Amino acid sequence: MRVLLTGADGQLGRCFQDRLPVGWVIRETDAKTLDITDCLAVFAEVDSFKPDLIVNAAAYTAVDKAESESEIAALVNIVGPRNLANAALNSNAKFVHISTDYVFDGNAVIPYKETDVTNPLGVYGQTKLDGELSVLAVNNSAIVIRTAWVFSEYGNNFVKTMLRLGIGRTSLGVVTDQRGCPTYAGDIAKAILLLVQKEDVKGGIYHYCGDKEVSWFEFAEAIFKQAKMDGYSGSPEVKGITTVEYPTPAARPKYSVLNCQKIKKYSEIKESDWQTALATICNKLI
Template sequence: MKILLTGANGQLGRCFQDRLPEGWQVRALGSAELDIGNKSQVEEAVLSWKPDAIVNAGAYTAVDKAESEPESAARVNTLGPENLAHAARSVGAKLIHVSTDYVFDGKGTQPYRETDTTNPLGVYGKTKLDGENAVQAILPEAAIIRTAWVFSEYGSNFVKTMVNLAEKRDELGIVSDQRGCPTYAGDLATAIIELLQSNAQGGIYHFGGDREVSWFEFADKIFDVAVSQGRIEKKPTLNAVTTDQYPTPARRPAYSVLAGEKIKSLGVQLSNWEAALTEIIRKF
């Protein structure tokens, strides 16, 4: 299978390349090689490679910065997927587009299903939802995978931030009133590969971790693992803080647990994030 991968240098992009099945070919392009917001660049990249599938792991993910840069966010998160959908259709390629829990407002109390009403709170979520809608309008057979709280051994993420802070500070305040399911990017990459291998039908799928936690509980688990591996000497004192006590330019969904029954029905396992955490902290 020939794959065109966008966002090649991000967490998901790098994990995807690590797990590429034998015999598959990938043209992995980062934002420096391909501006997905540029229609002619996308057309050239797709027509010259003629992939069997396009995996769009590229995104503008600076949630707070998006509030002051809505046009930049929309170029990558909305126009980018639109361009890729048109190009995929022109060569008959499958498209897998990665989206986010931020399409929901987080006011729910039960895990969000694919059919639940969307209502993004900020620019990032709105541009991602607009990207989903563009893809579905152009290429209904495309697969859209919403995910959340992504971490890995690559790039910047919550796990790395916590481990680094623990080496410098004895006390940390961690938000305790936002809940979600941490997702290891390597497990998400495996799920995408499995969808491609099974030629899964298009539509929206939710994929995340197999157990929900708050950011506070996630941090607590990170420090337990880091101490047990000797990565940090001791666990910092953790203080639970509320979202209101830690204001940010963009509002976050308070509850963003994604129900994974649909993708599990295809035989895809959700992210065992606790097992992954143990492995990646060892790699730091």
Template sequence: MSKILVIGAAGQLGQCLKTVAAKRGIDEIVFPTEQEANILNKELLSQLLEREQPAFVINCAAYTAVDKAEDEVELCKAINETGALNLAEACLNAAATLIHVSTDFVFEGNEVKLLKEDDVANPINVYGQTKLDGELVLAKMLPQHYIIRTSWLYSEYANNFVKTMLKLGAERDELNIIADQVGTPTYAIDLANAIFDVIAVNNNQYGTYHYSNEGVTSWYDFATAIFAISDTTVKVNPIPGALYPTKAKRPAFSVMDKSKIKSTFNISIPYWRDSLVECIAKLKN
């Protein structure tokens, strides 16, 4: 496999890429620190790419604190839009292909239908808007790119919904979980495998793709599954999102159609609950 450079290596997906690379025997891969690969520092980026000469760059660096973004608009915009543009420019100059990770939050999510890559994106929060703006500037700057939108990412690494639920479930007798926001959880290990599959196929079918695990669930059903699989005894109450107001609005329905990535790269995608079983088993060990 060609040489790969991972930006945002310390984050959840970055750590999953490291784990999967080791498992798949991918050794031509570099995981620079945030100091070595700050996407807001153009000069640093171009020096890094010049030195490493990667064929592929995977961008996992993002501002992802959805509610906080409503207050930190400039910082969120800098990382998710300007950072993406800086990286695209560095890749263009170094003749590298960029794989950029984006989000289902680029969609409004106000109707119940599978979201396709070319459906109109209409974000309803700052985070979603900056991620969409990042996609647009990147695509305009750099023809050789793959944008992979994902959703509800979790793993054994970093902070995420699964780890939070396991912690809260052990501490409390009862939890209220939103039941009217529907999407698909994605095990970041599965996403990491899919990214490496895209690189391995290397068919130049550039553009935007959707990847999450298979299936559909609500946050309430997701939490219930986490507790059932982990043998955690806690009462879970389904509540409407209106009873748990957050600073940022969230899509009510953001289930993505994955048929494009499956057919283009011959990728098979695990069902969300099967992957959750795998993750919880690893967390228990």
């Protein structure tokens, strides 16, 4: 299979490349090598490479910055995915687009299903929702995967931030009243690869996240517990704080747990075992 990957330098992009099946051919692109907001450039790239599969792992993900850079966020999160979806349809390629839990407002008390009402709290969430809608409007065979709390050994993420801040600090304040499921980017990559090889997969929205719900505070505790077993030298006290005590330009959903039953109907696909993944990457990072 020939795969055109966007966002190749990000967490998911790097993990996807690591897990590419033997014999598959991949063209990795990032913002420097392919401007997905340029329709002509996208069509030219697809026409040149002739992919069987396009995976869009590119996104504007600076949640707080998006509040003041809404036009840029909209270009990358709405226009770009629409261009890729159109090009995939035109070339008869499968298309996978990655979205987020931020399409929801976090007021639920049970895991969100794909059919639940969306209500983004900020610009980032709204542009990601609009991106989903634009993709499916032009290409109803597209697969949209919503995920949450992504971490890996690559890029910037909560795990790496905690490990960095924990060196030299005696305490860290971490939010206790936001809950979700950490998700290892490598497991998302595996789920994508399994899904696209299924002949009976229909286009639409699918949820994929970790297998255990925690707060950011509980996630931080798990990170430091694992890190210490791997010889980590930091020993900060993790203190619980509320969202009100940690104000940010963009509001976060307080509850980001996703129901993954739809994607799990495909037998080999399981939720992200984030605790096992955490042990693996802590060992790499320390």
